[in-house]
Amino acid sequence: MNGAHRSGISYYNIDATFSHEFVYWHEFGHWLKNNQPELFQEMLDAAEITDEQIAEKKKSRPELTDDELREEIICDAMSGVARRTGL
Numbered sequence: 001m002n003g004a005h006r007s008g009i010s011y012y013n014i015d016a017t018f019s020h021e022f023v024y025w026h027e028f029g030h031w032l033k034n035n036q037p038e039l040f041q042e043m044l045d046a047a048e049i050t051d052e053q054i055a056e057k058k059k060s061r062p063e064l065t066d067d068e069l070r071e072e073i074i075c076d077a078m079s080g081v082a083r084r085t086g087l
């Protein structure tokens with residue numbers, strides 16, 4: 001596990017297999033879902049995540065529901081969005 005967001009706190013694994021920047025933005029995405037659910041829903045709607053993307057993500061996280069996989073896909077994209085927009 002690279003990181004986690006629980007009860008308003010983000011945790012980062014010092015031995016994460018992804019960069020800490022990636023993990024930070026990924027966990028920020030979970031924070032955003034919990035604290036700004038309307039905005040997160042707008043992001044989900046705009047992303048138009050395909051069934052193929054969900055199936056691909058399910059290979060690495062088979063325990064998650066499709067809605068949870070959509071959340072993970074958005075959170076995975078947060079680092080790239082932050083980089084492209086200069087956040």
Ligand SMILES: [Zn+2]
Pocket residue numbers: 026030072075
């Ligand atoms: Zn996640």
